[in-house]
Amino acid sequence: MKKSTTGLLLGSALVVGLSGCATSGAQSSYDQKAWYNHPLVCGVAGGLIGGGIGYGTASDSDEDKGAAVGATLGTIAGALLCAEPNAEEPAAAPLDSDGDGVTDDIDECPGTPAGVAVDAVGCPLDSDGDGVPDFQDQCPGTPAGVKVNSLGCEDDVALRGVNFEFDSAKLTPAAEQNLMHVAEVLRNNPNVNVRIEGYTDSTGAASYNQKLSEARAISVANFLASQGVNPQRMSAAGYGEENPVASNDTDQGRAENRRVMLGEQR
Incomplete structure (x- = not known):
């Protein structure tokens, strides 16, 4: 061979x-x-x-x-x-910069505050469809088609459950609990300035009622400030027994007239 x-x-x-x-x-x-x-x-x-x-x-x-x-x-x-083939590098996980559970590539509302509930495209929920997200809405459940302000309210709103000690500007513990929610909404609306207005019923002297209503409005503003709301965003005023919303001839009517109103400053 x-x-x-x-x-x-x-x-x-x-x-x-x-x-x-x-x-x-x-x-x-x-x-x-x-x-x-x-x-x-x-x-x-x-x-x-x-x-x-x-x-x-x-x-x-x-x-x-x-x-x-x-x-x-x-x-x-x-x-x-x-030779060993080059190992493929694992694909990078999609980013979720605002941590709302919706990745940046499909998030239509980046920068959502932490803890805010969002929809499938990363936008805050607006349950009543009034254009104000739930976490900024002071008046949830607004009827469809109603024009609202920046707080999600049709008009000035009475702060329900915000009561005071008898003949005093001292908030009750229950009132403070209710105001914590109001403070949260205001913190979530950092560009909105508000008016706080105090009112009384017609019992007693008008001058005394005016001073008491002002003290109560200031008490509410101070509590909201203690919860992180910038004082410069709030004004407080008392109107005494003016502008009643019910009759002062009944206990129920007088209770409705003893109120604190919250409205947007324009």
């Missing part, structure tokens, strides 16, 4: 073997790589293949040169065949 034929047969056998190793290596886990799939081993095998092919196919005068060139190329090719 000729030397060239021998070299080709040897090279072919080694090519088949190396191909099997490379294929097996592609199918196996690189965490538990078989020894014959290591790039160093494949490089050695590739060198033998290349050297054998180069030696077997070279002319008699160039056998050594052919073997050297073939061995070099075979080593590189073998090592590359068994």
Whole structure:
């Protein structure tokens, strides 16, 4: 058998073997790589293949040169065949800058305050559809189509449940609890300035009632300020027994007239 034929047969056998190793290596886990799939081993095998092919196919005068060139190329090719592929970097998780549970790529209302309930596109809920989000709405449940102010109210609103000690401007504990919600709404409307107006019933002297109503309005403003509402956003005034909303001839009517009103300053 000729030397060239021998070299080709040897090279072919080694090519088949190396191909099997490379294929097996592609199918196996690189965490538990078989020894014959290591790039160093494949490089050695590739060198033998290349050297054998180069030696077997070279002319008699160039056998050594052919073997050297073939061995070099075979080593590189073998090592590359068994090299581990570059691990794909995991895709970055979509950002949710305002932490509302809706990722930035679909969030139509970025910058929603923490804790505010949002819809599927990241916008604050507006349950009554008046254009004022729930977390800023002092008057939830406004009828459809009614024009409202920045607080979500049709007009000035009586602060229900805001009562005082008898003949005093001291807020009751229950009144303070109710005002905490008002303070939260005002904090969520930082660009809205409000009026706080105090009223009494007609019992007693008008001058005394005027001073008492003013003291009560100021008491409400001070409490709201203690809850984080900027005092410069609020004005407080007393109107005594003016502008009654019910008859002063009945207990129920007088109770309705003893009120604190909240309205937007324009």
